[in-house]
Amino acid sequence: MSVKLEMSEDQVKLLKQKIAEHKQKPGPLMPTLHDAQTIFGCIPLEVQKIIAEELGESIAKINGVVTFYSRFTLEPKGKxxxxxxxxxxxxxxxxxxxxxxxxxxxxxxxxxxxxxxxxxxxxxxxxxxxxxxxxxxxxxxxxxxxxxxxxxxxxxxxxx
Ligand code: FES
CATH class of the missing domain: 3.40.30.10 (Glutaredoxin)
Structure with a gap:
């Protein structure tokens, strides 16, 4: 059982904006994931795809990092x-x-x-x-x- 994530255009825009900022500095992945978790409350595959495209990384790498750290979640958390x-x-x-x-x-x-x-x-x-x-x-x-x-x-x- 899982709760489906609804992404608004504004959230996606904000994430892309954050990624553009993080790309100016070395090591943009962790701060990007941190922002994605804050913006969406989780980092499911559809969000990982956006991050992969924007950072020029593979989804496998992004997914590996997301699943390794317990502070990142794949599904929205409950109340x-x-x-x-x-x-x-x-x-x-x-x-x-x-x-x-x-x-x-x-x-x-x-x-x-x-x-x-x-x-x-x-x-x-x-x-x-x-x-x-x-x-x-x-x-x-x-x-x-x-x-x-x-x-x-x-x-x-x-x-x-
Ligand atoms: S084992 Fe340390 S708090 Fe549970």
Whole structure:
């Protein structure tokens, strides 16, 4: 399940303008991707094509970079982003059960967005809060020492 990206002409124009600016300096790819993520909220294939054309790079290269860095996403994110840490400290304390609970509650898999566009569920690596393991975040809020029960409570609050 995914949310389709709608690109307006203004957004495309802005991206091309940004690319033209970045091309004046060495290493234009990363700042371009950063801008694309900000403008569109994600960098799907149709946006990668524009970047590839404007920078004279292959789509394979652009796609490789987009999929390598977790700060770039291929699909638009939902209104709320739930990220469950599957780093070692969290994993050994049961974060897999927490993410499995969210999958059941949201009826989606990892790195997917609900059809209504309300929630995106992400798996993350260590976010540096191992002392609170297992940890998940909802937007800017951090939930430590979590369990499937915490997941249910937070989900209930978000959907009330
Ligand atoms: S392993 Fe989850 S916060 Fe470090």
């Amino acid at each position: 709320h982003v739930i990220s469950v840490c599957l780093g070692t400290a969290c994993y050994v304390r049961g974060s897999q059960m927490v993410i499995d609970e969210f999958k059941k509650l949201l009826n989606i898999g990892s790195n997917q967005t609900t059809e209504d566009g309300n929630f995106t569920l992400m798996e993350t690596r260590c976010i540096g809060a191992c002392g609170l393991a297992p940890v998940f975040t909802v937007d800017d809020d951090v939930y430590g020492t979590s369990s499937p029960k915490t997941a249910r409570e937070v989900f209930a609050k978000l959907t009330e």
